[in-house]
Amino acid sequence: xxxxxxxxxxxxxxxxxxxxxxxxxxxxxxxxxxxxxxxxxxxxxxxxxxxxxxxxxxxxxxxxxxxxxxxxxxxxxxxxxxxxxxxxxxxxxxxxxxxxxxxxxxxxxxxxxx
Amino acid sequence: xxxxxxxxxxxxxxxxxxxxxxxxxxxxxxxxxxxxxxxxxxxxxxxxxxxxxxxxxxxxxxxxxxxxxxxxxxxxxxxxxxxxxxxxxxxxxxxxxxxxxxxxxxxxxxxx
Numbered sequence: 211x212x213x214x215x216x217x218x219x220x221x222x223x224x225x226x227x228x229x230x231x232x233x234x235x236x237x238x239x240x241x242x243x244x245x246x247x248x249x250x251x252x253x254x255x256x257x258x259x260x261x262x263x264x265x266x267x268x269x270x271x272x273x274x275x276x277x278x279x280x281x282x283x284x285x286x287x288x289x290x291x292x293x294x295x296x297x298x299x300x301x302x303x304x305x306x307x308x309x310x311x312x313x314x315x316x317x318x319x320x321x322x323x324x
Numbered sequence: 325x326x327x328x329x330x331x332x333x334x335x336x337x338x339x340x341x342x343x344x345x346x347x348x349x350x351x352x353x354x355x356x357x358x359x360x361x362x363x364x365x366x367x368x369x370x371x372x373x374x375x376x377x378x379x380x381x382x383x384x385x386x387x388x389x390x391x392x393x394x395x396x397x398x399x400x401x402x403x404x405x406x407x408x409x410x411x412x413x414x415x416x417x418x419x420x421x422x423x424x425x426x427x428x429x430x431x432x433x434x435x436x
Contacts, residue, residue, distance in 0.1 A: 253424075312358070314370075318367055
């Protein structure tokens with residue numbers, strides 16, 4: 211398996227623009243997580259899905275952030291409109307539920323909002 | 325409140341020396357415990373995990389960690405550090421594999 215695949219790896223956008231980050235989880239995994247990493251706040255869980263259903267979005271910072279998982283093999287994190295303080299590395303991770311498992315992380319998307 | 329504390333932001337050790345990275349947590353029950361490593365520009369790689377059972381767990385790359393319930397700690401150790409171990413290390417806790425609370429990380433520098 212190729213692991214968790216995120217795209218793009220780098221994104222530079224202007225303030226006010228819409229940004230869409232993409233994630234393909236590992237095949238067979240039924241849980242998907244979006245994290246944000248910043249110098250100030252470290253790694254924070256934004257939202258997670260079980261079986262394509264959002265379970266907990268309490269970490270989503272504002273209504274400008276939204277996430278979807280239309281099927282088991284694809285998820286998006288959208289920021290609209292983007293702001294400079296959204297600049298961060300966004301990670302997607304997936305895992306299978308039940309038993310002693312682990313989460314596998316993608317390489318991340320480095321977002322810069324100018 | 326649930327939290328993870330990694331007291332050492334930055335640690336420098338000589339190659340071949342032993343290493344211990346500290347991790348303390350605050351959690352309502354005994355959580356799942358993890359150590360991840362992140363190299364610059366890369367994602368997070370799992371080093372080891374503790375769910376239950378033997379409190380000394382072995383991981384990849386020669387790392388081990390010991391869960392001490394009485395101290396709410398899960399310290400990471402390696403007997404002999406290699407230059408390739410230079411990276412950032414994160415301790416994490418949570419009720420499941422992916423719903424995690426991370427510490428702020430410890431950056432390890434290895435001197436030749």
